[in-house]
Amino acid sequence: MTPVRNGRHLYNEVPTGFPEPGKTTIQDDSQTIELENVPLNGGILVKTLVVSIDPYMRGRMRDPSVKSYSPPYVIGEPLNNFGVGKVLRSETPKFKSGDHIYGILLFQEYNVVKDLAEFRLLENKEGLPWTVYVGVCGMPGQTAYYAWKEWSAAQKGEVAFVTAAAGPVGATVVQLAKADGCKVIASAGSDEKVAFVSSLGADAAFNYKTTNTSKVLQMEGPINIYWDNVGGETLEAAIEAAQPVSRFIECGMISQYNTKTPYPVKNITSIVSKQLRIYGFLVFSMHGKYREQFYAEMPRRVASGEIKYQEDIVRGLDKVGEAILDVQTGRNKGKKVIIVADD
Amino acid sequence: MTPVRNGRHLYNEVPTGFPEPGKTTIQDDSQTIELENVPLNGGILVKTLVVSIDPYMRGRMRDPSVKSYSPPYVIGEPLNNFGVGKVLRSETPKFKSGDHIYGILLFQEYNVVKDLAEFRLLENKEGLPWTVYVGVCGMPGQTAYYAWKEWSAAQKGEVAFVTAAAGPVGATVVQLAKADGCKVIASAGSDEKVAFVSSLGADAAFNYKTTNTSKVLQMEGPINIYWDNVGGETLEAAIEAAQPVSRFIECGMISQYNTKTPYPVKNITSIVSKQLRIYGFLVFSMHGKYREQFYAEMPRRVASGEIKYQEDIVRGLDKVGEAILDVQTGRNKGKKVIIVADD
Numbered sequence: 001m002t003p004v005r006n007g008r009h010l011y012n013e014v015p016t017g018f019p020e021p022g023k024t025t026i027q028d029d030s031q032t033i034e035l036e037n038v039p040l041n042g043g044i045l046v047k048t049l050v051v052s053i054d055p056y057m058r059g060r061m062r063d064p065s066v067k068s069y070s071p072p073y074v075i076g077e078p079l080n081n082f083g084v085g086k087v088l089r090s091e092t093p094k095f096k097s098g099d100h101i102y103g104i105l106l107f108q109e110y111n112v113v114k115d116l117a118e119f120r121l122l123e124n125k126e127g128l129p130w131t132v133y134v135g136v137c138g139m140p141g142q143t144a145y146y147a148w149k150e151w152s153a154a155q156k157g158e159v160a161f162v163t164a165a166a167g168p169v170g171a172t173v174v175q176l177a178k179a180d181g182c183k184v185i186a187s188a189g190s191d192e193k194v195a196f197v198s199s200l201g202a203d204a205a206f207n208y209k210t211t212n213t214s215k216v217l218q219m220e221g222p223i224n225i226y227w228d229n230v231g232g233e234t235l236e237a238a239i240e241a242a243q244p245v246s247r248f249i250e251c252g253m254i255s256q257y258n259t260k261t262p263y264p265v266k267n268i269t270s271i272v273s274k275q276l277r278i279y280g281f282l283v284f285s286m287h288g289k290y291r292e293q294f295y296a297e298m299p300r301r302v303a304s305g306e307i308k309y310q311e312d313i314v315r316g317l318d319k320v321g322e323a324i325l326d327v328q329t330g331r332n333k334g335k336k337v338i339i340v341a342d343d
Numbered sequence: 344m345t346p347v348r349n350g351r352h353l354y355n356e357v358p359t360g361f362p363e364p365g366k367t368t369i370q371d372d373s374q375t376i377e378l379e380n381v382p383l384n385g386g387i388l389v390k391t392l393v394v395s396i397d398p399y400m401r402g403r404m405r406d407p408s409v410k411s412y413s414p415p416y417v418i419g420e421p422l423n424n425f426g427v428g429k430v431l432r433s434e435t436p437k438f439k440s441g442d443h444i445y446g447i448l449l450f451q452e453y454n455v456v457k458d459l460a461e462f463r464l465l466e467n468k469e470g471l472p473w474t475v476y477v478g479v480c481g482m483p484g485q486t487a488y489y490a491w492k493e494w495s496a497a498q499k500g501e502v503a504f505v506t507a508a509a510g511p512v513g514a515t516v517v518q519l520a521k522a523d524g525c526k527v528i529a530s531a532g533s534d535e536k537v538a539f540v541s542s543l544g545a546d547a548a549f550n551y552k553t554t555n556t557s558k559v560l561q562m563e564g565p566i567n568i569y570w571d572n573v574g575g576e577t578l579e580a581a582i583e584a585a586q587p588v589s590r591f592i593e594c595g596m597i598s599q600y601n602t603k604t605p606y607p608v609k610n611i612t613s614i615v616s617k618q619l620r621i622y623g624f625l626v627f628s629m630h631g632k633y634r635e636q637f638y639a640e641m642p643r644r645v646a647s648g649e650i651k652y653q654e655d656i657v658r659g660l661d662k663v664g665e666a667i668l669d670v671q672t673g674r675n676k677g678k679k680v681i682i683v684a685d686d
Contacts, residue, residue, distance in 0.1 A: 059616070068616050069616050069618075231611065231615075235611070244412070245628070250614045250619075251615065253611070253615055256611075257612075264605075264608070264609075265608065266605050266607075267605070268574065268578070268596070268605065269574060269596045269599045269605070271593045271623040272594065272595055272596060272624070272625075273402070273412050273623075274623060275412075275623045275625055276623045277621070277622055277623065278614060278623075279620055279621075280615045280617060280619045280620070280621075281615070282615070285588070
């Protein structure tokens with residue numbers, strides 16, 4: 001059989017500020033693969049359908065000497081992240097040809113995967129689009145669902161402030177908070193995003209680029225729960241607006257990822273005086289407690305329309321660099337997904 | 344009967360930096376009281392034996408328009424804080440003449456107290472000095488005991504870093520951590536304090552004024568538990584030295600109380616990447632859960648010598664101003680206590 005192209009998107013150099021398409025990462029279409037003969041050594045051959053573009057990927061674009069929770073990307077190698085693939089050939093009883101799987105895939109058109117421990121079979125009885133399984137029914141949805149359940153301690157009538165509320169994590173949190181009877185204040189970075197967030201039920205959605213966050217919190221707060229996706233000045237405003245014994249769920253701090261001069265939060269002593277409870281977390285530490293519950297519940301709630309989502313879909317691995325930059329700058333409109341191939 | 348002097352220590356003006364004895368607070372010996380005739384209106388007449396000088400008092404010396412957890416001191420009125428008194432006369436069945444009580448007393452030689460809800464009878468079957476009941480067996484001991492039980496989640500072999508470790512809270516935490524099998528790194532502000540902390544069993548006690556905290560943590564850490572009494576640069580160093588899922592118990596930030604330019608902690612994003620769990624708290628919110636357990640246990644452990652303590656005792660209400668400044672600057676040697684009168 002003729003070899004076919006196995007296009008890849010490679011990590012090329014460590015960025016200092018924002019990642020640059022074509023410089024930080026580059027497309028490489030020089031490799032080929034023989035789909036019928038490539039040795040699997042007990043693994044599977046996967047056709048990549050969807051890969052996810054997430055904010056945390058910026059943290060993997062670092063000097064490998066810097067330790068962090070996720071391994072750094074390796075220069076000259078393909079990027080990798082959560083994706084959905086279709087099994088073309090299998091040498092393991094765990095998956096069979098035609099199955100759809102979810103796990104960390106290399107950013108290339110075809111993957112031979114041997115270590116299958118972290119891969120999950122997607123039954124998708126609900127017939128959802130595969131892209132959803134890297135968004136509201138994948139890692140971002142898990143992030144929202146696990147941590148809200150674990151730490152929000154939400155009481156009916158409490159006020160939750162959700163940042164980056166148009167993103168896949170924030171939008172899910174907004175809906176979970178509303179389902180728990182909270183008043184929701186929600187920030188996003190464009191009027192279009194704000195409209196989406198309002199459509200999810202947020203009580204006070206605002207564009208933080210044109211409206212002062214502290215003033216909104218003063219008017220609509222004080223708050224009991226803060227869902228932090230952004231850090232920096234917004235975290236400071238949330239501390240200022242926090243009621244005693246507020247819960248701060250620290251999911252991310254994207255305002256601080258692309259700068260060398262961190263914002264100096266000036267009211268840290270309020271952590272004591274306001275008795276704040278601050279929970280930094282990474283979703284993968286919480287799979288053991290919540291994953292099965294999540295998969296039993298979330299695809300059903302999404303399919304029924306109870307939980308809404310918004311996607312920003314781009315076709316082709318060569319668009320990865322631009323997509324990563326979009327997510328870091330907030331130009332994306334909903335969950336950024338790359339469709340690599342049709343099913 | 345002849346009236347007797349009722350000396351008082353008054354709050355005189357809002358300090359901008361460190362409180363100044365004779366300026367921020369002043370002694371006033373102009374008042375008298377008729378011990379046999381003063382009307383009690385259903386309350387008690389108390390002879391003040393001991394009053395406590397604590398770091399948090401600085402927070403009460405503020406412009407009254409600034410909200411915080413504890414009421415501001417009122418200019419021209421006596422200071423107040425935890426103390427031990429002896430009941431001279433009583434018009435309530437709750438206490439009888441000769442009883443010793445613990446609660447918030449005005450800084451004056453005699454108090455007529457009507458609202459007794461928050462006062463506690465001290466039985467003191469162990470025969471401890473009364474000063475101990477404002478220290479290791481009072482609010483500071485409760486602070487250490489409650490929060491360590493609630494949040495340390497200490498595992499044998501874990502590393503705890505305790506700041507202001509020669510103070511009554513820190514010293515108690517050091518001993519609770521050792522009792523739970525932790526390795527204890529402990530900082531204090533003089534070689535004499537360090538010697539005391541070492542005598543409590545701390546494994547790596549150091550003088551933070553002459554030894555670099557980050558270097559100590561690098562050598563003796565990483566840490567799993569941080570007991571914060573100081574905030575600022577030390578908090579930053581603790582974040583840097585923290586293992587994933589470390590617990591930060593935020594008890595106080597004394598390095599930040601007397602400055603208008605808060606230290607800009609630069610590694611706040613590590614709260615997410617290291618999954619830090621940060622617990623700000625105030626001891627009085629936790630009485631319901633732990634107080635009876637504390638009184639059943641702590642005086643006994645102190646009397647047996649299992650839990651050690653150190654006091655810095657001064658005689659006379661006129662020494663309050665200097666004592667407050669000592670505690671804010673760290674010049675005190677152990678729990679600062681004013682003995683107002685002998686039993």
